[in-house]
Amino acid sequence: MKQIKRLTALCIVLALALTMSIGAFADGSPSAYGLFMGARARMGNGRMVNVTLSEVTDDNAKVKLEDSDFLKEVIGNEYVEGMVLADLKGLTLPEDVEFPVTLELDVNGVKAGSKIALLYFDGTEWKKATIESIADGLVAVTFESNPTMIALIMDETEMAAANIGTTSPKTGMSPIVMMAAFGAVVCITGAVTLTKKKEHN
Structure with a gap:
């Protein structure tokens, strides 16, 4: 039971950490430097x-x-x-x-x-x-x-x-972060399911 709770807590922490890191993937709007x-x-x-x-x-x-x-x-x-x-x-x-x-x-x-x-x-x-x-x-x-x-x-x-103007900000999650976030959700779901089964038993 304690191991399942620890696993749940770990998954929640991982999900929160990923959510906080999403903002780091948003770029500003650079000018056309490099002409x-x-x-x-x-x-x-x-x-x-x-x-x-x-x-x-x-x-x-x-x-x-x-x-x-x-x-x-x-x-x-x-x-x-x-x-x-x-x-x-x-x-x-x-x-x-x-x-x-x-x-x-x-x-x-x-x-x-x-x-x-x-x-x-x-x-x-x-x-x-x-x-x-x-x-x-x-x-x-x-x-x-x-x-x-x-x-x-x-x-x-x-x-x-001339296609050399400012670029729009890149927002959202990278594929790697999306995969990791999906894994965290699956992990949390599994941990919760196991906890409920343990409680019923």
């Missing part, structure tokens, strides 16, 4: 130099760039309603680079005629870079000073049309 695929820099004399793109860990920068009022302020009259932060990267140029410098960016999902803006952080403030041209998957942009971070601002509708 910057590569870059090259061309100085005024035509010399090409290497560019290093890196992930940005500064959450303050992300929060600021996700503020539509801030984007309107920096982008000015070129701002289009619905523009959002599409990608953010750290950028490192060689020490001997001469400004202004033109960056050729490989950008996934961007097409000729896309409504985009390119912002850069020069170590002090965010500024709007001058976009020279936009082609399929390629953006040429000029910087007047050394950028430490670059941000792609893109129309949200175009992002969705």
Whole structure:
């Protein structure tokens, strides 16, 4: 009798633990980070130099760039309603680079005629870079000073049309958790049945 009660208690604890863990499988809604695929820099004399793109860990920068009022302020009259932060990267140029410098960016999902803006952080403030041209998957942009971070601002509708927009949250249980939960229910049912049979006997 004691063993059956212990088994029942164990099954109940297991079921509760699984229920509490379900929330861990719900993801947030990430933005479309990952659009910057590569870059090259061309100085005024035509010399090409290497560019290093890196992930940005500064959450303050992300929060600021996700503020539509801030984007309107920096982008000015070129701002289009619905523009959002599409990608953010750290950028490192060689020490001997001469400004202004033109960056050729490989950008996934961007097409000729896309409504985009390119912002850069020069170590002090965010500024709007001058976009020279936009082609399929390629953006040429000029910087007047050394950028430490670059941000792609893109129309949200175009992002969705290009299938590179934000993703919906993944909610619910994974197959493994569902199987384990089903096993726990079966276990509890069996334990209760055995308990009742024991009591009748």
